[in-house]
Amino acid sequence: MFDPHTLNDISSGSNINDIGQTQLKNLQRSLSWMTYPISKVDGLIGPNTRSAFAEYKVDIGESDVSTVTTGAKDLAIHNIEKTQNILNSDVSSEEKTKSAIAAVCENLGIGLKTQIAYVLATTKWETNHTFEPVREAYWKSEAWRRNNFRYYPYYGRGYVQLTWRSNYQKYYHIMREPLVGDPDLAMDPKIALMVLVHGFKMGGFTGRKITDYINESRTDYKNARRCINGLNKWREIKEIAEGFEAEL
Template sequence: MNRKKFFSLYKDLLDKDKTLTQKEVDALDLFLEMYERNKDYFTIPQWAYVFATVFHETAFTFEPVREAFHLSESWRERNLRYYPYYGRGYVQLTWDYNYEKFSKLMKIDIFNKPGLAMQPEIAFMILIYGIKHGEYTGRSISRYVNEDKKDYKRARYVINGTDKRDIIAAYAVTFESILKQTV
């Protein structure tokens, strides 16, 4: 992958202020490293949708996020009925049964240590496995993005119904262009 070109295109096409802080570069660089190690897991259009989803779900940071990140842990404990299994990761893994399921699938005990879902490597594996195998909603990415079609709008069903699907679909088109120019 031509990282220099990737960052240039990303900055020009997706970064609102057209500048990247070192923190943004580091987070995206780590995500790109994990992508490169796993690039055969998906097609480029499928990866474009993964990138678009993470871009949106992390508020453009490419860092794992925790639900209600601006509030304290004590607030989450008092107010989230599914505490301590609140949303964490590149996409919001939530509820005890999902933590238990991914603990078994990943062979990492995020059920007893839910904070592990914030570690980038673990969050990344949860992300791509869940998208490929339909572990979030029962729908996998190949149902919407495959050799015959690229339905980035409906691909939102893989993660979260129709919430923000038009915006994320537009991001996916842009990421597809960037990836095709840089891999």
């Protein structure tokens, strides 16, 4: 798991345009963990990284948007460790899993009751009502998946289906978990939980974000399905989401 304390390898007062590639990768990872829009963790400075860092600095009330300060590092470490602590929650039962999902949603900025209800509904549907990470075509054998999935071994795994090598690689770079070399790690609940909530917040599955459809002024449980899989089974998931919304 990514160690946010690597941010302390960056000297306070450094300009982000002047720090080394490894240090910049750790800064990019940190911003991504906090759901700032980093397109790629590559250690290269450019408009995307500058913009994401500037947004973070403004959010924490610092006006110098290019300087890495002690306060900016400390707050990022605190925020990331808070998320990581939640990811390590006990998920040994359905109720505990739902509580962990809700807590990560709140911590990553999609904490409206309607947003949490929809993430829970999607998890329930995608895991066949088990609230446990599943494999794509879980009712088939591994040999069947090897012979039938052109993207094998990077088939879907998790609370939602993390699929394709590029997506495994993306979350490897963010989380520092060796998902490319061992894609079965996507079945680890803490990794699956991060992928689920981070993907919903950032549009990591289809490019559509949950906030595009469910926010303070809009609750569109139909089109929120586009975050995951077009409009496939949207009615069933909408009904489940409405049930969770009433419970929360």
